[in-house]
Amino acid sequence: xxxxxARRRVTSVVMTGLCTFSVVLALIPVVMxxxxxxxxxxxxxxxxxxxxxxxxxxxxxxxxxxxxxxTLTLCGLAAIFAVPTxxxxxxxxxxYHGTRFASIVxxxxxxxxxxxxxxxxxxxxAIAVLPFKQFSALxxxxxxxxxxxxxxxxxxxxxxRLVPVSLKEGALALGASHTRTVFTVILPAALPGILTGIxxxxxxxxGETAPLLFTSFNNRFWSTDVTQPIGSLxxxxxxxxxxxxxxxxxxxxxxxxxxxVLVLTCxxxxxxxxxxxxxxHVGA
Amino acid sequence: MKLKANVSDLTLRLGSGAFALVLxxxxxxxxxxxxxxxxxxxxxxxxxxxxxxxxxxxxxxxxAFPFIWGTLYSSILALLIAGxxxxxxxxxxxELCPEKLRAPxxxxxxxxAAIPSIVYGLWGIFVLVPAVRSFQLSLPEWMTxxxxxxxxxxxxxxxxxxxxxxxxxxxxSSSITREVLRSVPVAQRExxxxxxxxxxxxxxxxxxxGRAGIVGAIMLGFGRALGVTMAVTMVIGNxxxxxxxLFEPSYTMAAVIANEFREAVEDLHLxxxxxxxxxxxxxxxxxxxxxxxLIWNITRDRSPKASPxxxxxxxxxx
Numbered sequence: 001x002x003x004x005x006a007r008r009r010v011t012s013v014v015m016t017g018l019c020t021f022s023v024v025l026a027l028i029p030v031v032m033x034x035x036x037x038x039x040x041x042x043x044x045x046x047x048x049x050x051x052x053x054x055x056x057x058x059x060x061x062x063x064x065x066x067x068x069x070x071t072l073t074l075c076g077l078a079a080i081f082a083v084p085t086x087x088x089x090x091x092x093x094x095x096y097h098g099t100r101f102a103s104i105v106x107x108x109x110x111x112x113x114x115x116x117x118x119x120x121x122x123x124x125x126a127i128a129v130l131p132f133k134q135f136s137a138l139x140x141x142x143x144x145x146x147x148x149x150x151x152x153x154x155x156x157x158x159x160x161r162l163v164p165v166s167l168k169e170g171a172l173a174l175g176a177s178h179t180r181t182v183f184t185v186i187l188p189a190a191l192p193g194i195l196t197g198i199x200x201x202x203x204x205x206x207g208e209t210a211p212l213l214f215t216s217f218n219n220r221f222w223s224t225d226v227t228q229p230i231g232s233l234x235x236x237x238x239x240x241x242x243x244x245x246x247x248x249x250x251x252x253x254x255x256x257x258x259x260x261v262l263v264l265t266c267x268x269x270x271x272x273x274x275x276x277x278x279x280x281h282v283g284a
Numbered sequence: 285m286k287l288k289a290n291v292s293d294l295t296l297r298l299g300s301g302a303f304a305l306v307l308x309x310x311x312x313x314x315x316x317x318x319x320x321x322x323x324x325x326x327x328x329x330x331x332x333x334x335x336x337x338x339x340x341x342x343x344x345x346x347x348a349f350p351f352i353w354g355t356l357y358s359s360i361l362a363l364l365i366a367g368x369x370x371x372x373x374x375x376x377x378x379e380l381c382p383e384k385l386r387a388p389x390x391x392x393x394x395x396x397a398a399i400p401s402i403v404y405g406l407w408g409i410f411v412l413v414p415a416v417r418s419f420q421l422s423l424p425e426w427m428t429x430x431x432x433x434x435x436x437x438x439x440x441x442x443x444x445x446x447x448x449x450x451x452x453x454x455x456x457s458s459s460i461t462r463e464v465l466r467s468v469p470v471a472q473r474e475x476x477x478x479x480x481x482x483x484x485x486x487x488x489x490x491x492x493x494g495r496a497g498i499v500g501a502i503m504l505g506f507g508r509a510l511g512v513t514m515a516v517t518m519v520i521g522n523x524x525x526x527x528x529x530l531f532e533p534s535y536t537m538a539a540v541i542a543n544e545f546r547e548a549v550e551d552l553h554l555x556x557x558x559x560x561x562x563x564x565x566x567x568x569x570x571x572x573x574x575x576x577x578l579i580w581n582i583t584r585d586r587s588p589k590a591s592p593x594x595x596x597x598x599x600x601x602x
Contacts, residue, residue, distance in 0.1 A: 009482055036410075119314065123314045241410075253406070
């Protein structure tokens with residue numbers, strides 16, 4: 001009996017120990033990847049990286065100014081496509097939940113969220129590149145936008161449903177119409193949270209490469225024309241990483257550092273904002 | 285007055301409904317467009333497309349078996365590595381961890397989901413691949429003569445790809461498993477403890493209660509792994525062959541699309557690539573919706589404070 005108990009206790013200690021160990025195991029890659037990106041990137045980054053254009057093959061130096069602009073352009077275009085669609089469809093699903101169409105929309109959002117980004121790339125290639133026979137920033141933005149829509153829709157829905165019912169009832173009791181209630185009471189109450197969700201979605205799509213490969217393509221020159229191919233940090237990092245030039249590898253690491261800092265800053269801001277919002281809601 | 289309000293309410297409903305319809309149309313559109321763009325390949329090869337191993341764009345021969353093989357092999361291997369770790373993390377964070385450490389630890393593990401695929405690829409090429417290569421070279425002779433450990437000493441191979449994939453899917457599976465464990469009623473654990481169960485035995489009760497949801501969480505990670513493109517493309521070696529060896533350079537469905545799509549000049553080649561994309565789309569769709577159903581079954585009703593969409597959590601947390 002005591003032997004049996006001892007065995008049970010040992011098993012318990014071993015198994016809980018293994019669980020603790022798995023956290024350590026997951027921390028190893030986080031720390032490793034971040035230290036590598038930071039140390040390699042910090043050693044390679046310089047002012048020219050942000051201000052100069054890529055040099056021709058063989059010449060060292062130069063930067064990724066065009067790619068940084070490209071990533072911002074693409075994300076901006078994506079936001080133009082995705083924010084209205086995401087917020088309004090989230091609004092629909094939150095306000096008319098329980099209807100059959102709302103569940104279909106939610107189902108579609110779940111589905112779209114799981115679609116591999118490369119498949120979205122093919123889709124946008126077929127609808128926005130093939131007909132015009134032209135890779136363009138617009139197509140790249142559309143591809144990123146398609147990925148962004150379900151993310152924004154989900155956060156919008158969640159946050160609208162977190163708005164206390166009493167607020168809504170108060171507005172309705174004062175004689176406001178449903179539309180008025182939505183636009184003057186419910187949406188403003190949820191707005192900070194929705195913005196946070198948009199920042200998070202932004203952070204995720206800024207790091208996407210696969211859907212851009214055959215939509216926005218790549219461009220080694222400064223480009224502000226959205227109907228032309230455009231460079232982006234991610235595609236540029238890819239091109240540089242698989243090329244056999246030492247100096248390009250250096251720049252790829254620098255690019256990765258910029259990307260990681262961008263993505264982590266957005267995540268952190270969103271994280272802190274979410275925590276404050278939660279506290280506000282609990283207090284309310 | 286009343287009429288005006290009704291009109292504006294109807295406008296709101298139809299207006300926002302129109303945008304919601306866009307979302308549905310996109311999903312339907314993806315399926316339809318991919319089907320349409322794959323028709324040449326579907327018509328020419330039929331089901332044989334998936335069982336033939338010969339992939340040669342120059343002679344117009346397209347068989348996708350090596351890509352399916354590489355995708356499944358690397359993803360399943362990643363799942364075997366990541367599954368236990370993800371469940372372990374979830375158990376630690378939800379059952380064992382001191383309250384103060386929980387939020388920061390959860391944040392750090394979920395950082396893994398925030399790191400872009402391309403950065404994993406870069407790290408893979410310059411850090412992991414050399415490491416895997418020297419690991420392979422350090423293996424004793426009797427091991428490398430086994431089929432499982434065969435392959436040229438190049439470092440870009442199935443094992444490297446699986447390791448990268450495993451790291452990438454851990455945060456997804458673990459955060460959803462955590463959600464599932466959170467929705468297991470406290471009474472389950474209390475009951476076990478009251479009967480004199482040790483800590484681990486109480487955890488086992490909770491795990492057993494949430495098992496369907498945990499399977500769902502792991503499947504969701506699998507679905508992610510199938511579609512990872514850049515990181516895998518950069519470390520798997522891109523060689524269309526179907527072999528058992530862990531050190532064999534291989535190819536995946538997503539990787540072949542990424543590599544060849546821009547260069548495909550022949551219509552048939554393009555359609556063959558799109559057909560691969562179509563299958564990727566359908567398979568990930570089925571896996572995703574299936575696993576979400578499992579997760580939803582466990583988490584609904586039981587946790588009134590949980591968000592209405594537990595499955596959307598990893599995005600919100602990353």
